[in-house]
Amino acid sequence: MKRVLLLVLALAGLRPGPLLAQKPPLTTAQYQADFDFLWATVRDDYAYFDQKQTDWNKVRAYYRPQLDTLRSRRAFVRLLENVLNELYDHHAGLGTNRPDSRRLVPSGADVWAEISGKQAVVRAVRSGFGAAEQAALKPGNVISKVNGIPIEEAIQPFLPRCLRNPDAEARLFALQQLLAGDHRTPREWRVANSATEAARVVKPDEPTMKLENIKYPARLEARRIGTIGYLKINNCLFDNRLIADFDSALNTLQGTKGLILDLRETPSGGNSVVARAIMGRFIAAEAPYQLHELPAEAAQTGVRRRWLELVSPRAPQYTAPLVVLCGRWTGSMGEGLTIGFDALRRATVVGTEMARLRGAIYSYTLPNSGIGFNIPVERLYHVDGRTREEFRPPVYVNLAHNSAPDPALQKALELLQGRK
Secondary structure: OOOEEEEOOOOOOOOOOOOOOOOOOOOHHHHHHHHHHHHHHHHHHOOOHHHOOEOHHHHHHHHHHHHHHOOOHHHHHHHHHHHHHOOOOOOOEEOOOOOOOEOOOOOOOOEEEEEEOOEEEEEEEOOOOOHHHHOOOOOOOEEEEEOOEEHHHHOHHHOOOOEOOOOHHHHHHHHHHHHHOEOOOOOOEEEEOOOOOOOEEEOOOOOOOOHHHOOOOOOEEEEEEOOEEEEEEOOOEOOOHHHHHHHHHHHHOOOOOEEEEEOOOEOOOEOHHHHHHHHHOOOOOOEEEEEEEOHHHHHHHOOOOEEEEEEOOOOOOOOOOEEEEEOOOEOOHHHHHHHHHHHOOOOEEEEOOOOOOOOEEEEEEOOOOOOEEEEEEEEEEOOOOOEHHHOOOOEEOOHHHOOOOOHHHHHHHHHHOOOO
16 A cells, blocks of 8 residues: 655644544445554654554554444544554644544643642643633642542543553643543533642533633734733744734834744644744844654664754844743644744743644555544754753743743743843
């Protein structure tokens, strides 16, 4: 079978497509052929097996027999979702979904938490675009139950079944899937301000607060905060129209004492054309901003392949100091922009850990069902050799110990205005 391959660099995960129309089911042989295509493609091209406990041969042995009783495309979609979840990688997924599919992380999630004992501690809440914020969830809150089920029990359905050894990263993946919820089931969380305080019940999927009902005001928000310019990109780094919007807005902010570029709402990835266009407005000479590696080629040929991607200057150059804001909803190409500005030594990066989406994804299409899937195939690095997912802002903001309405923005203003 010839693979149908479309290269999509640095896309931050898949945005859910429409539910597959109910067509006549494929034959068992066709389902098996599609399964084998996906399994072999992941085996050959996935870039991060060395960082996983996934036993990919066991995945085939565990899931392929289930095809014998499969009778619908809907059931096939669910099986493929489960197969890709064995990678516990938010950057791997299908190009379609069911109503009861999990929302995508980070683009469909509104809270980031980590497991502590048998509970989940909230580390970040999506700002301005999430039901969790409207439900008054705060960093430092403790979630003990989801829909009445204790956290430890509730994450079990989302844990991989084919690991060689337990992995804390797999548990974290399962927790994010649990908290993101699906597209039709209301979420209910039992929440306390600390592990010892009385809990309250939070229902973040009330109709007025549901994530899907909240819209961005524009692709790009621009304003002045005193003598400081502020630009916020709203999840459109995949849209080439942003280039003209950005150029126009930046031109109006020429002459400001400094600029804040807010990338904290860029979870759905993008393309390097848009990213390079943005970075190009801030540099005077061509320079590298990101390092790529293709492990599959090295595995197949024994010859390592790595290359630097360059960004070229674009006029007119903005020369005043720049601060880039990042956070848990800075994903994929947003992460590439962030490490790029840091590598170019053109900005001070302020915020928290980012989405930590691994690598650049390639897109494939199954030959019989036409279902698309994406997996990370290229590894991406800061030019200093750190992996992109390892990057931590040089100016780190602890959200759980700061009472300011927007501590990262406050810190950026302090830096640009010459205060501590």
